[in-house]
Each structure stands twice: as C-alpha cells, then as structure tokens.
Amino acid sequence: MTLFCDRCGRPAADPGHERCARGRELEPPRYCPECARRMVVQVTPVGWVARCSRHGELTGS
C-alpha cells in the first residue's frame, strides 16, 4: 500500500512527486510508504534495508 511518497514523506496523492521519482532511481526510500515515518536505512555495496518501527522492513538493490 503506497499512501505516502517514500522519498519526501508527503501524501502520494499530492501532485509534484516527479522529482522524487527521478531521485529514487539512485536513492533508497527514506519514509515508510504506509505511515510516512522516517525509516532507519542501511545502504550496503549491493543493496539496502529500510526499517519502519511500525511496518517492518523493506529491502532492495
């Protein structure tokens, strides 16, 4: 469920996330897409792990 932009934390339905989408091509998510909490993110050489205290862990490469 994507209620919030995972780059800026604002509601996903708000306009103006084009820059966020471009930015996210080379960035891990920073905000939980379900609750907009700032996540604890660890980037590794081949991937990333982002943890929301309420909604758990996301991973990517």
Add this chain to the structure above:
Amino acid sequence: MTTTQSAVLSIARTQVLENGEGLSEQQVLDVLRLPDSELDELLALAHEVRMRWCGPEVEVEGIISLKTGGCPEDCHFCSQSGLFESPVRSAWLDVPMLVEAAKQTAKTGATEFCIVAAVRGPDARLMSQVAAGIAAIKDEVDINIACSLGMLTPEQVTELAAMGVHRYNHNLETARSHFPNVVTTHTWEERWETLRLVREAGMEVCCGGIVGMGETLEQRAEFAAQLASLTPDEVPLNFLNPRPGTPFGDLEPMPGPDALRTVAAFRLAMPRTVLRFAGGREITLGDLGARQGLLGGINAVIVGNYLTTLGRPAESDIDLLGELEMPLKALNDTL
C-alpha cells in the same frame, strides 16, 4: 580562449606525459578553461598520462557506512549532518553485517573495502566497533581495509595502523579558500593535520573532495594544486549530488563536460596518483560517464552503492572494465 589556454595541452604533453611533472595551479586553470571543442583532445591526453605513469590496472573499492547520520558537523553537502532537516536517520551497522558487506565487495573483484563513519572524530565506542569489525573481516575476507572516521588524535592513528588499516581517507573536500563556505564547525587546517598524522604513521593517504559546490574555476584549480602538494596515494573525486534538506540541496549538478574537464585536469596535476571516480558520477555524467572518465584519466572506481545513495550495479562497471581491456588491480599490487 587565450593563447596560454590553447598552448596548455602542448605544454602538458611534454611536462606531464613525457617528464611526469604535474601541472601547476595556473596550468590547471588553463585546462579548466579549455572549450568543449578541445575536450576530446584533453581527455585523450589525460588517458595517455594515466597509462604511462599508472598503467592499465584499475583499483576497485566498495564502501560501507558503519555509523550513519547524526553527525555534529555542518558539511553543507552532507545528508548525514544532524544539524540539517535531512531524511537520513542515525543507524549503526553490527559486525556480522559489516563482514557480509566486505564479502559482497570482495565478490565484485574489489581489492579495497572502506569503513566510513559520520562523525567529527571517533570516540572509544566507535574505535572499539572498528577494531572488532576489522578483526572479523580479516578472519573471513581477503581484502585491503581502509577507514574514514573523521579527525584523529595521534593515539587513534597509531591504533588504526596497528589494526591493519592500510589506507585512511580524510577529504579536504574543496580549496582552502572555499572551505569556510562549505564547513564552519571545523577548519581545513584541522583536516590537514589529520592527514599529516596518517602519513607519519605509515598509512597510505587517501584525500580528495567534491567539485560542483559553488567554487570558482580558480578555486577548483587551487584545490588541485593543494591536493598535489599533499602527494596523496589516492584522490577520490566526487561530484556534488545535491541532497534534500542540506544547504547545498538546491544547487544544480555540475554539467558533464565540466566534470570531465575536472577529471582530466586533476590527472594532469597528479600524474601518478590513484584517481578514483566516487559519488555523484551517475547524476553528473550518466551511464556514459564511467566510460568517458576511465578513458580520461580515472584509474579507480567505487563500485556498487555509496554511503546513503545508490550507484550503478557493480557488474556494470566490472563489465565495462573488461570491454575496455583494463584489468582489475590484484590484491597487494601497488599502482
């Protein structure tokens, strides 16, 4: 373009390529002012210089953030400062994850693994975590270990050398004259002092910075000359990737031709150093940038992701090196 600028390539061919003597600050400035029409010739010369004085090998490195965010310093480019409204939250990596990251790095063919912490300088807790991490990595992974932990005391330099850290990174970041516009919580001279201690302890010195932070061309040339006077073993060259929430968050990324001119100019200022493509190359130069840089003076790359942002997949860079017939530097070789 002045006569001096148009002549600088011819001068560089003799002075740098044939004699191995780096360009002066004024000569670097002349290179940085060359028009786009002379860029290909400049890059070709920088490549020749790199091949002549460093050879075809490329040193590959992976980096990892051991302690992320919450830094008390105000480096205006950095999303890890606790003084800005950045979305980056504090995090510590545990030793098993650190070892796993070193294994991932070694699998790419990299020979260097740099452990980085966002701090002014390490405290006892961080030094202890670094010691435990290095010991665990050395038990399981065959890779050179470098560290970047901010400003050091003489005792900490000795401790890191004893742990087996072979290279220490501490960037001067920018020209001395521009530094107060970039950082106000410590000085350029404090950074220089750490670098002096590192060299004195016998560790290799890794020192570079970020271009595109509002410096003038004169200051970019000044920075190249200051780095050259340090004679670092390695110079990591970053291009500003404007981070949300930082004072430099609204700056525009540097134009690609300027970035390539900078690569070539730094190579001509430091013909023998390891010149590493570091952060920001993807947004500044795009996918073609890796190729153009490697054919324009670069002889080292950071593969995979950076500390808080993502890079090209490691295999893309490794495949490119194969295509360009540039062998990966082997472990324990010296470039």
